[in-house]
Amino acid sequence: MARHEIDTGVRDAETLDVLWEQLVQALRRVNPDEARLMAQWLLEEATGISRIQRITHPKRPIRAPERAQLGAMLQRTLSGEPLQYVVGYANFRGLRLSVTPDVLIPRPETEQLVxxxxxxxxxxxxxxxxxxxxxxxxxxxxxxxxxxxAIVAGCDVSEAALRVARSNAEQCGLPVTFVWADMRKPDVHERTDGPFDMVISNPPYVTMDEAPTLPDRVRAHEPAVALFAEDEPLQYYRALARHSNRLLRPAGQLLVEINEAYGAAVVACFQDHGLSDVMLHQDYTGRDRFVGARRPG
Structure with a gap:
């Protein structure tokens, strides 16, 4: 289906200073607080013009192919597509990682999980x-x-996501193994070649009742399989706890990101499955966001 065309206002800009003002003005419709940051990101990806070059060469002529490329990227952004999908990557703890609609865009909370x-x-x-x-x-x-x-591995139920992860490992030059496995299935231990000293996870934890509260750019563009816990918000945490005796070595650690509304429930789930040292931790905003536990031994 053809994307509805939005007037981006950058078609006729002949010089960099004019283009910049038009770009910032357009992006204020999407995110007034971060319009300038978004504008520089798009400008650099579309034209290669850095912030320093923009400031020191305001009258630099803009070539037609540059306007066309920037206009196409801006069109997608103004239509609600997340900027990281538009430019094709996200920054995460100093790594530049490719992202596509097959994977979630990494969040700051997940940096804190790391x-x-x-x-x-x-x-x-x-x-x-x-x-x-x-x-x-x-x-x-x-x-x-x-x-x-560390010897690090990752697993996922999405082959498309695994392709992205493997590509990122290659691009970053980091030897990490990625395999298909479903934590809800009984063979997850065999597929992942455990046991491990640590199992870490940011599983789907948004409930379907919460879906209408998500921003349109998230609900419409990011993969539902990675966002939503369907009808059972604790299913993935129960699965991790259930498999912990085989996935973890004695005294091995389990660390997860959670929905802030289910902190106490995840703690109780882990305790009910015999895990010890179960602790609820908050993110930088003070919200319940992480639970850590340990296999006894």
Whole structure:
């Protein structure tokens, strides 16, 4: 289906200063607070013009192919498509990772999940880590990047997501193994070659009741399989807890990101499955966001 054309206002800009003002003005319709940041990102991706070049060469002529490329990217952004999909990548803890509509766009909260893991992982030991529901591979690749001695693997139920994760591993030069596995199935241990010293996961945790509250750019463009917990918001946490005796070595750690509304429920779930040292942690905004636990032993 053809995309409805939106007047971007950049078709006739002849010089960089005029183009910049038109670009910022257009993006204020989408995000007034971050319009200038978004504008620079689009400008650099479409034309190669850096912030310094924009400031020091305001009268630089704009070529027709540059206007066309920028206009096409701006059209997609103004239509509601997430900027990371438009430019094709997201930044995550110093890594430039390809993202497509087959994977979630990495969030700042998930960077904090990585921080929680790094606090628990020794710096120079070959510990084994599994990222369940890896998506773009952002968690697994960040952990390997910051703990080079670790042996890191990721799994997902989406073959399309695994292709993105493998491509990111290759682009980043990070030796991480990605395999197909469903944490709800009994063979997840065999498919992932456990046991592990840590299992980490940011599983789907948005309930269907919450779907209408999501921004349109998320609900319409990001993969539902990675967002929504369907009718049972704890199903993935129960599965992780159920498999923990086989996925984790004795004293191995389980660390997950959660829906803030279900912190106490996830804690109780882990405790009911015999996990110890179960702790609820908050994100930078003070919301319940992470639960850590340990297999006894």
């Amino acid at each position: 921080e929680q893991a790094l606090e628990r992982l020794p710096a120079k030991q070959p510990v084994r880590v599994l990222d369940v529901g890896t998506g773009s591979g952002c968690i697994a690749l960040a952990l390997k990047h910051e703990r080079p001695a």
